[in-house]
Each structure stands twice: as structure tokens, then as C-alpha cells.
Amino acid sequence: MNKAITDGLALMPPPFSNGLNAWSREDGTPGTTSYAGAADAAQVPSDQDFGGCLELQKTEATQRLRYKGETPFEPGLYLQVTVRIKAVAGPLPTVRIAARPSLANGNLVTGVTATGPATDLSDYGEVVTLRAIIGSGNRQGVAMVWGTSPAYFHIGLDLTGPNGGVVRIDDIEVEDVTSYYHTQMLGLVDVRDYGAVGNGTTNDAAAFEAADAAADGRTVLVPEGVFRLNSNVTFENPVRFEGTVSMPANARLSCTRNFELDTYAAAFGSELEGFRRGLQVLFNFTDHVSFDLRGRRVDVNAPIDVAALAGINSFAQRRLLTNGQLNAVANAAWNTDTVTVTGTYATNDPNRITGLANVANIPVGAQVTGTGVGREVYVKERNVAAGTVTLSRPLWGAAGTRPFTFRRYQYMLDFSGFADLQKFEITDMELLCNGLCSAIMLPVQGLTFRLADSVINRPRDRGISSIGTGCQGILIDQNQFLSNEQAMPSQNRTTIAMNVNANDAKIRDNRIVRFAHFAVIGGSGNMLIGNHFFQGDDQTDGIRQAGVVFTLTNLKTLMTGNYIDNSFIEWSNEHDPAPGFNNEFSFGGLTISDNIFTANDVAASFRWLVVKPRGPGHFLNGLAVTGNAFRTINGQIDRIEKVDTTNANLDFGKFRNVVFENNTFNGINQITASPVVVNHAQNTADASWTVNGADYLPFNGWARAVTAIVAEGAITSAAGTDRHDMPHVQVEQGAGNDRVNLRWPVPVRGRVLVTVRCDNPS
Incomplete structure (x- = not known):
């Protein structure tokens, strides 16, 4: 690259033979005294070494020679100045190339080096060649580094040392040597050309921005070195990092044309720090909606607090993290924080525990356990001054004052610092927890968080945890959840793949392997479609745990096309602060259709559908179990469903719209x-x-309705006479209310097909 050619720059001073009016004995600025007519200067028309040249006698402490013309200077331009000189008489001086750098308004540029290396003349008649390179960047061989401030300069040289000596000076040459630095880097703009230093302490942010502004579609090069950036820097052009940058935690590097992990890992010298910085920027500029890990693995040694990293607590635009692996590595930062504190719970304030000492020690996001506490209840907020915590779900049986244990699991990606986060997506990722940490904690509030085509592998405690309503409309599609407890007997497992508190979860086409539970779901309007969750073990007559746990009575939920393997569906109301029925919607709104249910080597008491009311008076009001295939291997079970009466039974006299049909x-x-x-x-x-x-009726329920009676053959009296009477029906007969009586006008005998229901269908 030769900017003198490409940009049409005039660099060379005129020869001395043109006259000495153009040469100043001061700094070269307009109005300064020239050498024309001076007693200590003369033109020599024909020197044996130089041809035409200038003969100069040293008469001042620093004898200056400066061209009065303005040699142009600009960022990225590197000029080599060459001076040939020889001593001819008198004391031998020291010589150096020198210049006056000027701003566009003519003022002197201060704070920069304005002289080249000094050379002592040691012999008369010996031709000495002086060279010095002037440029904007601190590049190898550049003697005068001027940054981006000068607009032009006055070139020349200085004589120092003893006075009286006489020297002859050949015409001064100035040539563009930018190609020395750019020959191998065509199409690159080097940040050093715009003043970047790269010493790790000088703030190079302005130089980075200037280089980007000048790039105009070319690639900005950050060469070897450590470049300190004390403020936000945005690259609107492609950028390549051979060196690294350091920035304050709240400063952002936005690489708008290279927004992927490779660039950020190179920029910060670390895949982890590059990942963190890229994720930070994802929330803070609009040029990209996705951060691509480019298939790379990032070792993570501590929880990533995404909200703190982003520096915000609310975000509503779609953002996507994609295409890579996060790998947990051992570190004490993954340790669970556990505290047990006595507090008071009242059912009239169902989402709060009060009277807690040391609330500051109870982290937001901690799971709450204790007597009367349902599964997957978390601390949503805390009020240190009031000594209270706000819960993600109510407690079903914890009224009064008692101890509660709070466990704060550590999550690889922790979004709990967001008060509201909407439309965040993670796709084509593996979160390899290695039994060290949990995977994802959702924000306190949010909408349509999405995990798709990803793997949550070996979480220590939880795969996905919702501590509030950040799971509203959650989308969990085509993922694998692989437990860290696969070798354990089922009943000993404690890890849970996910929980949901809010409504409208879409959980589809996932594969879930040997967790304690696949999902604990506390909202309504859910669709679980095409999932395969299996939780068996190698134990003979093994005990099984629930695969899906519903904790709301009125579900408005569809389960279809799932493969439910060595686990069961549990339906409870363990997040109900008043678990007894009190004129609310009772257990209903659940459709279980076209699923495969299988169990291997389980005890005969195993059931695939378990309803567990936590208080009395509840009943079924809308349950359809249709088109499913039930099958056991290595043994048989008694039946497919039951009521767990540990806390209460159902009211069978109130069943309505309960359908079990077309199952195998x-x-x-x-x-x-x-x-x-x-x-x-x-x-x-x-x-x-x-x-x-x-025996056929669901949950050993009551015979509440007869919808059809069809005679199969003749109905005859005791004497054998055909009868054409119709009986009337008495339902809910017998000690268990599970039989019906057909009452005929006269004693008869024969065969009938009677259609009996356990519910009132209307």
C-alpha cells in the first residue's frame, strides 16, 4: 500500500538547488528566518558525493534546518525520511533527523517525539546516511510515533555538539513506506495506526473507535498486545484479534460483524470470558438477536448471573443463545448454600413466610422444604427489613410457626436476577453439568422462555427451575435431559428435570432419563406431547416415582403421544394453602390420550395414574383417559390407577365427566x-x-349412572314366558356404592348388557 500514490500526497521537499528561501533555521513555520543569504549556509552546485547540496556551518547550540513547506500526515501513513551527510571541516557535530508536527490550525503537537536517533560524525569525508520513520502507530522501526493528531509537519534535521564544524547535506528524501507494514495485511486497518498503544494500561478506546470509523468495510486488526478499553467500544466493521483487550466489568465490546464466540474468545484471551462478554452484549445492542458459540465448548467454573452480566433487570426482545457446549468444571462456587430458619406461615397470606431471623442469609432462588411444604417451592423475593420471604407457590399444610430449610442450588445459567425476561431462547446447546451444578434458573417473571434441540446433561440437583412466573408460556422442545443419578434405585433419586409454576407450558418431544421426576407442573393450560420419560432401575420389584407431577386441581391440560416408562402421573393439590375442597374447581380438565405406558419389573402395587388429594371433599370433574396402551414386562400389576389416601380420599359421589375408554x-x-x-x-x-x-370403575369408584340396558336374547319369567318389560335402575348400591340394581315388574331371568359409569356425565 502506497498512500502517496493512492491518495495523491506530495511528500518530497524541493532540492536545495531551488534556493534556500524554502528552508528555515527555526521550526519551519511561516514567517521564520530562512537560510537565504545567511553567512553560515551556501549552495554547492557540484559535490563529488552528492552533486548539488547544502553546505552548513554549525554556529548555534542546536543548529536547525526545517523545510517551510507542509508535508502531509494522516493516520495509517508511514514515512521514511532519509538524509545523507558528511563532515568537511572543523569540530565534528552530532546529527539527527527532526521535524515539527502541526495541528490543522498550525499549532504544535505536543507530547510526541519529534526527533530521530542521534548519530555522531566521526571522520571527514565519510558519507553517513540517516533514516527515521514517522507514523501514527507504535510499529516496529517507527522512530517518531505521532498518533492521529498531526495534519502536517515541517521536516529537517538538527546539528548538536561543538560549534564551528562544516557539513554538507544532500537533498532530503521523504518516501511512503506504509507497505512495510501493510503488504501482508491488505484490507486491514490496524488500531495502532490510530494511536492504540497496547500496553495494558493506556486507554485505547478512542483509537479503536477511530480505526473502526476509518475501516469503511475493511477488517480492523487488533495486533499482539493487551489493549485497555475503559469504555464501551463498538465495531461496525469486521474485526480480527491477534492481541487481547481488557475492560471494566460494565464496559461492553460490541463486534457487530463478528458476533460469535470465536471473536470474543480471541478478544478476551479466554473462552469463558469471551462467552460472558458475548452474552453481556447480546442484551445491549440490537444488531444481532443471537450469540453463536460456533460449536465450541466453554468450561464454566462458577454460576453465570446473566442479569448482573447484562447490567439490566428487564428485557423483552427476542434473544438466542445457540450452538455450543457449556461444561462445568470443579469449583467451590458450585456448593449449595443451606440455611434452616424458624418462621411463621399463615394461609391467609399464602405466598409469604414471616418472622424469619437472618433473612439476608436466605438467597433468592432457594428451594424451601419442611413439613407441609409441597415440591418445588422457591424463594421469589425477600425483605430483609421485614424478616419475610415471598414464595413461588403456597404451602399446603405448614400453618403456624416451624423450621424451614432453604437450599440454594447453583445454576450454570442463572436468570433469577431478571425481574422480567421475555422471549429468551437457548437452542442446539449442551449444558454439561457433570454432577457439579444445576443447569438453568428462570427469571422471576417472564414469557415464552424456550429451550430447544439441546441437552441438559447430569445436573446435580435441577435441570430447569422456575422460582416465579418466568415460566409463563415456556417452550421445551426436542431436548434430552440426562440424570446424574441413573445408577441409583429410583426411590433414592432427588434430581428433577424441570418445574413450572405458571400457565401454558408447551413440553414436546423430549427424552428424559432416570430422574426422580421429569416435571413438577403447577400451572394450567399445558401441553405435554411426544415426550419419552423413563425412570426405571435394575431393582427386582422396583419402586417407582412420579414422572410428571401436577400440583393444581383444575389443569386444562393435554397429555398425548407420550412414552411413559417406569414412572407415573401424580395429580395432587400440594400447592393449595387450603387443600380441602371449598367450592373451587376440583380435580379436572386433564386429557390423557394416545400414550404408551410401560413398566418393567415393578411390584404389583404399581399404578400409572395416582390422584393424591391433600385435603377432603375433592372429586373428579373432567378426566379423559382414552386410546392409551398399558403394558407391563416381567410381572403384572393389579390395575393402572389409584387414589393415594395418605391425606384424604376423593368424594366419589361427585364424579362428573370421567371417561376411561378405548385403552388396551x-x-x-x-x-x-x-x-x-x-x-x-x-x-x-x-x-x-x-x-x-x-372392579372396572376408575379408582374403585361408585356406580353413579346407567346409560344403556340391552337384552341379549329373551327375558323370560320363571315359567319360561317371554317378557317385554323394562326394568328401572337403582344406582350406588351395595356397601361400596359400586353396584346397580335392575328392578323388574316380575321375577325374570336372562342376560343383559348394562353400561355403567362412575360419574354423572352431564
Whole structure:
């Protein structure tokens, strides 16, 4: 690159033979005294070494020679000044190339080196060649580094040392040597050319911005060195880092044309710091919506507080983290913080625990456990002055004063510092927790957080935790959740893949391997479609835990097309501060259709659907179990469903809209159906026939309705006469209310098909 050619710059001073009026004995600025007519200066028309030249006698302590013309200077321009000189008589002086750098207004540029290396003349008649390079950047071989301030300069030389000596000076040459530095870097703009120093302490932010402004589509080069940037820097052009940068924690480096991990890892000299800085910028500029890890692995040694990194607590624009692996490495920062404190809980203030000492020691995001506390209850907020914490979900049976334990798990990506975060997505990522940490903690509040096509691998405690309503409308699609407890017996596992508190979760096409629970879901309006969750072990007659736990009574939820393997669905109201029925919606709104249920080597008491009311008076009001395939391997179970009566039973007299039909059963001793068609044969004439369909009815419920009676063959009297009477029906008969009576006008016998329901269908 030759800017003298490309930019049309006039660099060379005129020869001395043109006259000495153009040469100043001062600093070269307009109005200074020239050498024309001076007694100590003369033109020599023909020197044996130089041809035409200037003969100069040293008469001053520092004898200056400066060209009065303005030699142009600009960032990125490197000029080599060459002077040939020889001593001809008298004391031998010291000589050096020198110049006066000037601002555009003519003022002197201060604070820069304005002279080249000094050379002692040692012999008469010996031609000595002086060279010095002038440039904007601190590049190898540059004697005078001027940065970006000068607009032009007055070139020349200085004589120092003893007076009286006479020297002859050949015409001064100035040539563009920018190609020395740019020949291998065509299309690059070097930040050093714009004043960057790269010593790790000088603030180079302005130089970086200036280089980017000049790049105009070319690539900005950050060469070897450590460049300190004390403020935000944005590159609007491509940038390449051979050196590194250091910045304050709150300053951002925005690489708008290279917004991916490779660039940030190179910029900060560390994949982890590069990842952190890229994630920081993702929330703070609009040129990109995704941060691409380019398939790289980042070792993470401590929780990443994303909100603190971003410097904000609310964000509502779509952002995406994609294409890489975060790998947890051992560090004490992953240790769980645990504190047990006595507090008071009241059902009239169901989301708060009061009277807590040392609330400052209870972290936001800590899981709460204790008597009467349901699964997956977290600290959403804390008020240190008031001694209270706000909970993600109410407690079902903890009224009064008692101890509570708070455990703060450590998460690789912790979004809990966001008061509100919307539309954040993670795709094509693996969070490799290695049994050291949990994976993702969601924000306190938010909308449509999305995890897709990713792997959460071996979390220590939790895969995804919601501590508030940051799970509203969550989208969990086509992921794998791989437990760190796969070798353990099922009943000993404690890790949970995910929990949801808010409504409208979409959980689809995921594969979940051997957790204590796949999902604890506390909201309504959910869709669980196409998931395969299996939680078996190698134990004979093994105990199994719930795969999906619903903690809300009225679900408005669809489960379809799932593969439910060695685990079950548990439906409770453990997040209800008043768990007894009190004229609210009871257990209802759940559709379980077209799923595969399987169990291997389980005890006969195993069930795939368990309803567990925490208080009395509840009933089923809208449950459809249709089109499913149930199958056991290596043993049989008694039936597929039950009520867990540990705390309370259901009110079977209030069942409504409960349908179990079109299911298939293999390896199950007793099928379940409602409506169920009972084939009743009455061999002796009787006016009252007792029809028993009890074993078929869901949850061993009551026989609450008969919707059809069809005679199969003739109904005859005791004498064998055909009868065409219709019976009337008495429901809820027998000690268990699980039989129906058919009452005929006269004693008859025969066979009928009776359709019995456990509910009132209307």
C-alpha cells in the first residue's frame, strides 16, 4: 500500500538547488528566518558525493534546518525520511533527523517525539546516511510515533555538539513506506495506526473507535498486545484479534460483524470470558438477536448471573443463545448454600413466610422444604427489613410457626436476577453439568422462555427451575435431559428435570432419563406431547416415582403421544394453602390420550395414574383417559390407577365427566373402564338383579349412572314366558356404592348388557 500514490500526497521537499528561501533555521513555520543569504549556509552546485547540496556551518547550540513547506500526515501513513551527510571541516557535530508536527490550525503537537536517533560524525569525508520513520502507530522501526493528531509537519534535521564544524547535506528524501507494514495485511486497518498503544494500561478506546470509523468495510486488526478499553467500544466493521483487550466489568465490546464466540474468545484471551462478554452484549445492542458459540465448548467454573452480566433487570426482545457446549468444571462456587430458619406461615397470606431471623442469609432462588411444604417451592423475593420471604407457590399444610430449610442450588445459567425476561431462547446447546451444578434458573417473571434441540446433561440437583412466573408460556422442545443419578434405585433419586409454576407450558418431544421426576407442573393450560420419560432401575420389584407431577386441581391440560416408562402421573393439590375442597374447581380438565405406558419389573402395587388429594371433599370433574396402551414386562400389576389416601380420599359421589375408554391392557390384572359394559347373566328368576361392575370403575369408584340396558336374547319369567318389560335402575348400591340394581315388574331371568359409569356425565 502506497498512500502517496493512492491518495495523491506530495511528500518530497524541493532540492536545495531551488534556493534556500524554502528552508528555515527555526521550526519551519511561516514567517521564520530562512537560510537565504545567511553567512553560515551556501549552495554547492557540484559535490563529488552528492552533486548539488547544502553546505552548513554549525554556529548555534542546536543548529536547525526545517523545510517551510507542509508535508502531509494522516493516520495509517508511514514515512521514511532519509538524509545523507558528511563532515568537511572543523569540530565534528552530532546529527539527527527532526521535524515539527502541526495541528490543522498550525499549532504544535505536543507530547510526541519529534526527533530521530542521534548519530555522531566521526571522520571527514565519510558519507553517513540517516533514516527515521514517522507514523501514527507504535510499529516496529517507527522512530517518531505521532498518533492521529498531526495534519502536517515541517521536516529537517538538527546539528548538536561543538560549534564551528562544516557539513554538507544532500537533498532530503521523504518516501511512503506504509507497505512495510501493510503488504501482508491488505484490507486491514490496524488500531495502532490510530494511536492504540497496547500496553495494558493506556486507554485505547478512542483509537479503536477511530480505526473502526476509518475501516469503511475493511477488517480492523487488533495486533499482539493487551489493549485497555475503559469504555464501551463498538465495531461496525469486521474485526480480527491477534492481541487481547481488557475492560471494566460494565464496559461492553460490541463486534457487530463478528458476533460469535470465536471473536470474543480471541478478544478476551479466554473462552469463558469471551462467552460472558458475548452474552453481556447480546442484551445491549440490537444488531444481532443471537450469540453463536460456533460449536465450541466453554468450561464454566462458577454460576453465570446473566442479569448482573447484562447490567439490566428487564428485557423483552427476542434473544438466542445457540450452538455450543457449556461444561462445568470443579469449583467451590458450585456448593449449595443451606440455611434452616424458624418462621411463621399463615394461609391467609399464602405466598409469604414471616418472622424469619437472618433473612439476608436466605438467597433468592432457594428451594424451601419442611413439613407441609409441597415440591418445588422457591424463594421469589425477600425483605430483609421485614424478616419475610415471598414464595413461588403456597404451602399446603405448614400453618403456624416451624423450621424451614432453604437450599440454594447453583445454576450454570442463572436468570433469577431478571425481574422480567421475555422471549429468551437457548437452542442446539449442551449444558454439561457433570454432577457439579444445576443447569438453568428462570427469571422471576417472564414469557415464552424456550429451550430447544439441546441437552441438559447430569445436573446435580435441577435441570430447569422456575422460582416465579418466568415460566409463563415456556417452550421445551426436542431436548434430552440426562440424570446424574441413573445408577441409583429410583426411590433414592432427588434430581428433577424441570418445574413450572405458571400457565401454558408447551413440553414436546423430549427424552428424559432416570430422574426422580421429569416435571413438577403447577400451572394450567399445558401441553405435554411426544415426550419419552423413563425412570426405571435394575431393582427386582422396583419402586417407582412420579414422572410428571401436577400440583393444581383444575389443569386444562393435554397429555398425548407420550412414552411413559417406569414412572407415573401424580395429580395432587400440594400447592393449595387450603387443600380441602371449598367450592373451587376440583380435580379436572386433564386429557390423557394416545400414550404408551410401560413398566418393567415393578411390584404389583404399581399404578400409572395416582390422584393424591391433600385435603377432603375433592372429586373428579373432567378426566379423559382414552386410546392409551398399558403394558407391563416381567410381572403384572393389579390395575393402572389409584387414589393415594395418605391425606384424604376423593368424594366419589361427585364424579362428573370421567371417561376411561378405548385403552388396551397387557400384563394388568384388572382393566379400567368408564363407561363399562357389564355382561350380566341372571340364571334364576328374580325381580331384582344386582349388576356388579365395581372392579372396572376408575379408582374403585361408585356406580353413579346407567346409560344403556340391552337384552341379549329373551327375558323370560320363571315359567319360561317371554317378557317385554323394562326394568328401572337403582344406582350406588351395595356397601361400596359400586353396584346397580335392575328392578323388574316380575321375577325374570336372562342376560343383559348394562353400561355403567362412575360419574354423572352431564
